[in-house]
Amino acid sequence: MSAFIYASEARADDYTDLLDILKIKGSLTSAEYNGLLAKHLRHLREAEVSARHADTPRTRIAAADRPHGVHGGSVRHLPAVSEAPDDTQVALAQARSAAAQAQASAAAAQQALLSTRSEMNSPSIVRVAKYVPGKGVTFQAGPIDINFSGFVNGFYTFNSPEGGMPVAGGVSTGNSGFDTSGVRNGLLPAGLLVKLSTTQDGLDLSANFGFYPGLNNNDPGAFNANSGGSPVGLGTAGLDVRQVFATVGNKDIGTFKVGRDLGLFGSDAILNDATLLSVGSTGSNANPANTSLGRIGVGYVYADWIPQISYMSPKYHGVQATVGIFTPLDEFDYAGLNPSGTSYSALNSQHSSPMIQGKVTYDFTIGALTTRIWSSFLVQHQQHLTSGSIAASTNRSATVEAGDIGTKITLGRFEGVAYYYYGSGLGTTGLFFDGINASGRKRASEGYYVQGAYKILPRLKLVGSYGTSNLYQVPGENDPLLVRRNESEVGALYYNLTDWLTLLGEYAHTRSAAHGPNHEADDTMSLGAALFF
Structure with missing residues (x-):
């Protein structure tokens, strides 16, 4: 899961590049740019936190607190409590869903970035050189x-x-x-x-x-x-x-x-x-x-x-x-x-x-x-x-x-x-x-x-x-x-x-x-x- 998170962060840079290019071209206002960038970074942070929690199952009852007794020289253990309760499974599913969305978003951003670069290098585009x-x-x-x-x-x-x-x-x-x-x-x-x-x-x-x-x-x-x-x-x-x-x-x-x-x-x-x-x-x-x-x-x-x-x-x-x-x-x-x-x-x-x-x-x-x-x-x-x-x-x-x-x-x-x-x-x-x-x-x-x-x-x-x-x-x-x-x-x-x-x-x-x-x-x-x- 950690490897996926790091790869997702790398693709996030491409998405950020795309936002920068759209802002420079005038397709996004400063307010729209700041809003989309903040939302994108928030989703990445939520996905990372959820994934980390899913990789570390919680134990409800510590071993020191388990009831025990002696009968016929043997120790009687109580049934084990499940180490993957329902809320953990839900969090794991949410993390996987967020990760999949982030991956799709990064792939779309990469494609948009390549397309935008191709358009900007097109001979049909008229640019204005820096004024001197x-x-x-x-x-x-x-x-x-x-x-x-x-x-x-x-x-x-x-x-x-x-x-x-x-x-x-x-x-x-x-x-x-x-x-x-x-x-x-x-x-x-x-x-x-x-x-x-x-x-x-x-x-x-x-x-x-x-x-x-x-x-x-x-x-x-x-x-x-x-x-x-x-x-x-x-x-x-x-x-x-x-x-x-x-x-x-x-x-x-x-x-x-x-x-x-x-x-x-x-x-x-x-x-x-x-x-x-x-x-x-x-x-x-x-x-x-x-x-x-x-x-x-x-x-x-x-x-x-x-x-x-x-x-x-x-x-x-x-x-x-x-x-x-x-x-x-x-x-x-x-x-x-x-x-x-x-x-x-x-x-x-x-x-x-x-x-x-x-x-x-x-x-x-x-x-x-x-x-x-x-x-x-x-x-x-x-x-x-x-x-x-x-x-x-x-x-x-x-x-x-x-x-x-x-x-x-x-x-x-x-x-x-x-x-x-x-x-x-x-x-x-x-x-x-x-x-x-x-x-x-x-x-x-x-x-x-x-x-x-x-x-x-x-x-x-x-x-x-x-x-x-x-x-x-x-x-x-x-x-x-x-x-x-x-x-x-x-x-x-x-x-x-x-x-x-x-x-x-x-x-x-x-x-x-x-x-x-x-x-x-x-x-x-x-x-x-x-x-x-």
Whole structure:
């Protein structure tokens, strides 16, 4: 009987596991779970007690109390009293019945446990992975992970011009002559990112989609959803579909990417820019576009989202390299009034070879100091350059080259970033904006920014940065209105109210100067919030 009791206790553990699983799945409430578990344990205890009593028969009369006498030298014994009275037989029967019930219950629990485990491992079951702040929500449908992540932001922005004269290609709004208010996005619009990933035949595969809607009315121009907005009733916001790409690879062979995504040259510059989460330079606050400029054009050239086929190597001792071919982009006369050569045409664009970009990063840690160093490059051959001084029949061309280097360090509560770029034909603000002069010769450009952030409190961070972008004329060129320098200083406070929500307050001072006497400046105050999930 004891052996049976111990076996019954072992099966009881399976029954308890079943109750735990049913509770986790939501089939049982906490009250139901506690009640069933208590009842099950009580039955087991009753069965054990009854079985132990049945294995030890009671004797009603002790031998010392038995009547005896002497007759003819012999001892006369009274008839023996039964050692298994009726109540003991009943208890034994009850114990056996309880044991049989417990055995049947344990067998049923074992079968239910196996069935439940099989159902939970079924590819038709959709599960939700453990949530990690900032990593989005992941659903697991069999072998496929479906991740949703994104962000929403909005700022009240007040821009006050300090005056000045227009600068062609400048990013300051100082010459506008009037104050402007707006509720707008910052450097980031809103975003919804969807990623489907799985592993097949030893390869990690993913499909990625990035949808970026703005707050203000859309008024498409040369820059599509990034053009200035339309402050007129009955408008609708624009949708910027920046990301559509697939990846394939693994940690041993590296990763290949095909589709539209952020370029390599200048990508670390914008991803480490603190104004990515705020506003920075507005560009224009009178008719806000989907985004502000942040530090674009005042410290780095925008990396842009470009169709590409690229390869990223495995990381080796902290070193990782990426290289790819990209859809070539035209030279563009951003300054206007034809001071720059261009290959941009609404009807025709000619490129016989792709743009090539590459990047190398090195991550390492020394004690409490964590560091990343990166460097990237860009090469593209521009063809069929035209301007007021270049005839279309001349087939003028130029090869654009650019490179950069940057670092980010983290030490305790402090975080610092330093970045520098140089280009020949690269231009300023956007890729190939005003990079070629009206005669078809390449202009040099360079820029940098430095940034420091310090956590005053665990949730409160103070950020300050300065940056400048310079565009040089070629020898013999004389265009006094063309931008020579854009620069800005930014100070901001970031308060993490929750894992998702950050409150922000920022001040930015932006200046633009031409190659002649013209210059302008403006001040911007922004207050708002950004939510990331």
